[in-house]
Amino acid sequence: MEVSFYSKDDAFSLLKQRLPEVIGSLEKYNIENPLPPTIYVLFDNKEEYEAMKTIVLNYEDNIINLSDVTRGLSFGEQEQRVEKVINLMNVFQYLSYFLILVTVIIVISFLGYAIRLNFFRFQKQIEVEKLL
Numbered sequence: 001m002e003v004s005f006y007s008k009d010d011a012f013s014l015l016k017q018r019l020p021e022v023i024g025s026l027e028k029y030n031i032e033n034p035l036p037p038t039i040y041v042l043f044d045n046k047e048e049y050e051a052m053k054t055i056v057l058n059y060e061d062n063i064i065n066l067s068d069v070t071r072g073l074s075f076g077e078q079e080q081r082v083e084k085v086i087n088l089m090n091v092f093q094y095l096s097y098f099l100i101l102v103t104v105i106i107v108i109s110f111l112g113y114a115i116r117l118n119f120f121r122f123q124k125q126i127e128v129e130k131l132l
Contacts, residue, residue, distance in 0.1 A: 001052060002042040011035040049078075 006014060012033045016023045026034070043049045 001044075001048045004040045004042075006038045006040070008033055008035055008037050011038055 012035050015035065026032075041052050043052055
């Protein structure tokens with residue numbers, strides 16, 4: 001299990017790095033750091049998840065958002081959510097490859113068209129010069 005603690009200032013600086021437009025909105029309305037100190041827990045398998053749930057239940061008096069932690073999301077449901085995100089990212093990757101391929105084809109066809117125009121223009125000029 002990997003546990004990361006973010007103080008109020010750390011969480012705000014992380015938000016500033018990831019979403020600067022949100023910080024602009026907060027500054028626009030004179031809202032200072034609204035983020036609480038936070039602990040992020042990352043786990044890799046079902047055993048770590050179950051251990052985390054046990055620890056959370058032991059300290060439920062100290063946890064403000066316990067309902068978010070214990071709202072019924074099982075490890076399997078979280079695995080399915082992660083799989084959906086990974087599949088969506090794969091679709092975006094293949095879509096980006098397709099768009100790059102289309103862009104390359106368009107650029108190559110445009111360059112071929114420009115080269116052919118120049119060739120035919122010079123071909124006519126050479127024919128005229130041969131006649132002279």
